[in-house]
Amino acid sequence: MKAQLLIRLSKPVVVPTGAQFVVPTMSTGGYTFTVFPPVRTEIAPTLPFPHVALDGKPAFYADGLRLEVHRDSFDRRVDVWDPPLEILKEVVTELVERLRFATKSFSISPVRFPECDWHLSYRNDDGTDVEESAGLVKGRGVEIHEFGYAVVDGEAWRVAFALPNDFQPPSWHTLLLDAIGALPHIGSAVVLAAVGLETFITETLNALAKRQAVNPELWDWISEPAKPKASVEHRYTTLLKAFVGHSLSEDAQAWASFMDLKNARNTFGHRGVASVKGKAISQAEAATLVTGAFTVVARVREWLPEELRWPEIKPPQHGLLMAREVISESDLAHMATEPPGIHAIRADD
Incomplete structure (x- = not known):
């Protein structure tokens, strides 16, 4: 057989x-x-x-x-x-x-x-x-169908064109979005997210140093990309606290997200397998780490001077119904009472 x-x-x-x-x-x-x-x-x-x-x-x-x-x-x-x-x-x-x-x-x-x-x-x-x-x-x-969707409604359209004329998305923001897009490829996603957080804290500290008129030669020596005097971990703690009075370690959730992502990136770089606490992470756990990077960024943003804060966008949550047949009025009425998310994918009977 x-x-x-x-x-x-x-x-x-x-x-x-x-x-x-x-x-x-x-x-x-x-x-x-x-x-x-x-x-x-x-x-x-x-x-x-x-x-x-x-x-x-x-x-x-x-x-x-x-x-x-x-x-x-x-x-x-x-x-x-x-x-x-x-x-x-x-x-x-x-x-x-x-x-x-x-x-x-x-x-x-x-x-x-x-x-x-x-x-x-x-x-x-x-x-x-x-x-x-x-x-x-x-x-x-x-049978697997993978898809993603973005909702472009009137509010998203308004926000897009309400941004300043000279607006450019921060490079770290692009890296974090690309990290989400790299899923379910675990290694690529955690590396992009970790690089995104490293880029974020580097750019943020550079802006703070310039704002507080730190001696340029001293700051160049401290932050020299080829030979940084402070690890990424110390940038989020010691240096950040020196500038804004807060360390990321004050927020247990954000700190855990940062450290787990850092460890996953390091183990992937050295051993080829992204791991946290000695255990290889799953695709779902990688997704949690990557989205957790935005938690880190949001926390630091709260501590920054107003002029260094970037526009904060919080798209509304939507309810999505996908169907292979015409969606009826009763379906629409039912979905209007449901919480956000994908609630029904109906197959032909």
Whole structure:
């Protein structure tokens, strides 16, 4: 018996038409996996340039990885995962990591199995579908749609054009937004957020030193980027307190956010795994660290002189309803009574 596993890639790869590929096998946990070349699935994305050639020869876009899992039999009961998700994750992760290394291509993104698009179907040895049977499944899978949204309402539009004519967003603000955009890639997100906080405190202290007429030569020596005399931690404590009378360590929540993000960034930089208190952080924990950076910035802003404060924007929260069918008046009336957030994604019945 065998099970066919199809994994959707986030970005298609280019495969030469008719090329000869070896078909390797991998074994783990009592299962044998046969790994086939990348394939184009039936739901491949529509691309702006749908036709492709490689080195003067025809090629095609492939958006799927196909594996076959071989075993004498599989447990197809509804409440049993066979093969176990842990084993599938191990094999899929190794396969993608090998391809990333062999191609040196960042376009092949790590696959977050099982939080990705995949489908596993059970087959007979001759490739035919298994028979229907009560209490047994013929396949399993997950369909993932990732999206983000921003609401541009009348107030957002007004605020955008009420900013000063010479307004430029602070570089640290751009870095923090980019950190959120980098999620769910943990390493990239925590590094961008940590650099954003470092940039923020550096620019803030420079502005405070100029405002208080600190000797420029002395300040250049203290804050020299190549050889800073104060660590980022000391900038948020000792130097900040010298200028505004407050240290970030006074706010337990903001201080914890800063230190956890700092440690996650350092462990990722030195060991390749973002960790806090000796434990690798999850995607959800990375998201908390990144959004927590804004807590640090907000706290410091409260302590700054008015002329050094940037415009503070607090977009309102909205309720969002997404549907594959026409939204009725009753749906709108119901949503008007619900708290902010995404409350309903209705599928066709």
